[in-house]
Amino acid sequence: MTIAAAVTVGDVNGLAVGRNGLFIDRQGQDWDATVTQIIEQPISIRQAFADPYKRLARFIGEQIKKIASSKADSVNQSLAGGVEKAAEGSTPAPFDVAKFAGIFAAIGLAIGAIGTALAALLSSLLSLPAWQIPLVFLALIAIISGPSMFIAWLKLRQRNLAPLLDANGWAINTRARINIPFGKSLTDSAELPPGSVRSLSDPYAKKSNAWILYLLLALALAGLAYWFWQQGLSSVAGA
Numbered sequence: 001m002t003i004a005a006a007v008t009v010g011d012v013n014g015l016a017v018g019r020n021g022l023f024i025d026r027q028g029q030d031w032d033a034t035v036t037q038i039i040e041q042p043i044s045i046r047q048a049f050a051d052p053y054k055r056l057a058r059f060i061g062e063q064i065k066k067i068a069s070s071k072a073d074s075v076n077q078s079l080a081g082g083v084e085k086a087a088e089g090s091t092p093a094p095f096d097v098a099k100f101a102g103i104f105a106a107i108g109l110a111i112g113a114i115g116t117a118l119a120a121l122l123s124s125l126l127s128l129p130a131w132q133i134p135l136v137f138l139a140l141i142a143i144i145s146g147p148s149m150f151i152a153w154l155k156l157r158q159r160n161l162a163p164l165l166d167a168n169g170w171a172i173n174t175r176a177r178i179n180i181p182f183g184k185s186l187t188d189s190a191e192l193p194p195g196s197v198r199s200l201s202d203p204y205a206k207k208s209n210a211w212i213l214y215l216l217l218a219l220a221l222a223g224l225a226y227w228f229w230q231q232g233l234s235s236v237a238g239a
Helices: 045-088 097-126 132-157 162-167 180-186 210-238
Strands: 020-024 030-034
Touching (some): 097 132
């Protein structure tokens, strides 16, 4: 049988077409289920807040995969061409030093431009008063996540359960709005069975190098504190 199920609470990042699952009907019977189609809609404002960043990370990952795949294809084609030329007895083309020097120069210019832009952005940010820096970050977050959260809020107000019940064979003539408490009652988050014990220790886990991140964060905070201290001394000297 085919059913339409509403996911009205939690997180849908793990859902995908083809995933296997477990469906429990009203009589408590278990059914093997497979996701055949997903219609993406906002579930909560909290999820809408993180959606732009997830889409950006997914886009960057896809672009990196495309670039790596194209480079691998070009390398394979060049190797195959070199093997064919060697088999035919033709002399390979001489190594063009100027061409590779130009490529590395272009890469250096691109990296330098990115570094200059980041340095200008950081210097302009540090030139602001200390109380304005958190406001800048909050404004940036609001610009990125604000539209997604507003659209999610509008769609969440229009949620209606009647079309899903109609798709399952029910005769529903009225609107069955789904508010937040009703949505939480429709979808339950997975929980461990009573009396079960979960072990979080992994004997094959990689050793964490988090101390490097903590060290870099401590150095950054120390540099920022030193900069604020210097700014305070200069303001006192100017007064």
